[in-house]
Amino acid sequence: MRASACAASRGRTRFTASLREALRGFVGAEQYRTHFPAQKIYPAFDAEVVQEMALLSFEIDSARFFKHTEDMLRACIDAEQFLVQAVTGAAVMLGDWWASDRLNYRAVELGSERLQDLVYDIADQRLLLGHGPSNPHKIMLTMASNSRHTLGLAVMGEIFHWHGWNVVAGPTLENDAIPQRLQEEWVDVLGLSLADDRDIEATREMIQACRVHSRNQQLWVMVGGPQAFLRPHLASEVMADAACSHAGQAQAMALARVRQIATQLIRATENRG
Numbered sequence: 096m097r098a099s100a101c102a103a104s105r106g107r108t109r110f111t112a113s114l115r116e117a118l119r120g121f122v123g124a125e126q127y128r129t130h131f132p133a134q135k136i137y138p139a140f141d142a143e144v145v146q147e148m149a150l151l152s153f154e155i156d157s158a159r160f161f162k163h164t165e166d167m168l169r170a171c172i173d174a175e176q177f178l179v180q181a182v183t184g185a186a187v188m189l190g191d192w193w194a195s196d197r198l199n200y201r202a203v204e205l206g207s208e209r210l211q212d213l214v215y216d217i218a219d220q221r222l223l224l225g226h227g228p229s230n231p232h233k234i235m236l237t238m239a240s241n242s243r244h245t246l247g248l249a250v251m252g253e254i255f256h257w258h259g260w261n262v263v264a265g266p267t268l269e270n271d272a273i274p275q276r277l278q279e280e281w282v283d284v285l286g287l288s289l290a291d292d293r294d295i296e297a298t299r300e301m302i303q304a305c306r307v308h309s310r311n312q313q314l315w316v317m318v319g320g321p322q323a324f325l326r327p328h329l330a331s332e333v334m335a336d337a338a339c340s341h342a343g344q345a346q347a348m349a350l351a352r353v354r355q356i357a358t359q360l361i362r363a364t365e366n367r368g
Contacts, residue, residue, distance in 0.1 A: 140167065140181050149185040152206035153198075164213055174217050175257060178250050179342055182210050186246055190321075207246050214249045218256070232353050234284040237265035237273065238320070239294035247320055248288050254342040258350065273301060277309040284349045287335070288320035295322070299333040315352045317345060 144167060151160040164181075171177045189206045192198035234255055238248050252262045263282070266272045277285070285305060289298060302316055316335040323329050323338045330338040336352070339345035 140171070140184070142184075145181050145184040146188060148181060149188040149192075149206065152185060152189070152209045153202040157209060160209055161213075168217075174220075175254060178214060178217065178253060182214060182250060183247070183342075186210055211246045211249055214246070214253060218253045231261070232259070232283045232350070233261040233263060233281065234286055234349065235263050235265045235273075235276070235282045236286045236288070238267055238288040239291060239298060240267045240270075251286060251288070251319070251342045251345060254346050255349075258346050260346075260349075271304075274304040274308040277305050277311070277314065279310075281310050282314065283311065283353045285314060285316045286345065286349075287316070287318045287333075289318055289322040289329070289333075290320050292322060292326075295332060302334050313356050315349065315356075317349065319345060 148160070148163055148167065151163050154160060167181055168174065168177055171181070186207065189198065189203050189210075193200065193203040236248055236252055236255075238245065252264070256262050263280075265276060265285075273285075276282075285302075287298060287302075289295070298318070305316065306312075306314060315337075317337045317339050318329055318333055318335045319339045323340050326332060330336065337348055339348060
């Protein structure tokens with residue numbers, strides 16, 4: 096697996112063993128344990144194993160990180176399970192350490208880039224094995240203007256792709272081009288990631304515009320990201336159809352919805368005949 100291209104440029108900062116030991120006592124494992132019951136997922140990995148993955152992600156030398164993740168991949172049921180639980184769990188830990196001032200931004204940025212490299216490496220391997228789109232459903236994924244990291248969206252995109260969706264990337268929410276894109280091409284589902292509560296109002300206005308201009312007048316809109324955990328009524332706040340806490344749940348909900356719409360259209364056509 097490849098190391099982060101940005102690792103060398105940030106290699107001047109040293110993260111000592113004492114810092115890693117200090118972080119082991121904060122939040123990480125306990126946060127992981129509480130994170131997944133809230134999502135109604137049974138964790139496939141021990142919290143300490145995922146915490147070690149998070150701790151190794153910002154080491155200057157990436158060798159131990161990739162060795163650790165390779166061992167985890169061999170032990171899990173499938174790559175989707177690894178992305179939804181291990182990668183997401185490690186990202187949650189990095190975010191918690193950053194939010195509580197126990198880890199600086201450069202370390203979090205390096206760790207996030209390593210995790211994202213890992214997502215793309217796994218995706219590349221699946222492509223070599225012949226996995227790819229196999230159905231006509233299309234989803235557009237985009238993130239809010241105040242979001243800085245694309246890791247969550249990358250995981251989401253890969254999960255949908257593995258389940259046969261045609262995945263297209265959209266501009267950020269600050270860009271008025273999203274309604275125009277939806278007017279120009281058919282999209283079954285629009286997925287939006289929100290990390291900052293400053294994007295709530297802009298997201299609501301953008302969703303309203305998308306419904307007006309979309310070629311697909313039954314466009315299904317779902318929202319996710321950190322705000323989906325922090326705001327239990329996020330979907331109604333932004334006038335979306337659903338809020339999803341993780342990629343696996345989002346894919347299952349979206350697929351069920353597009354199939355329901357297709358069935359309704361078939362029945363309507365039959366009734367007219």
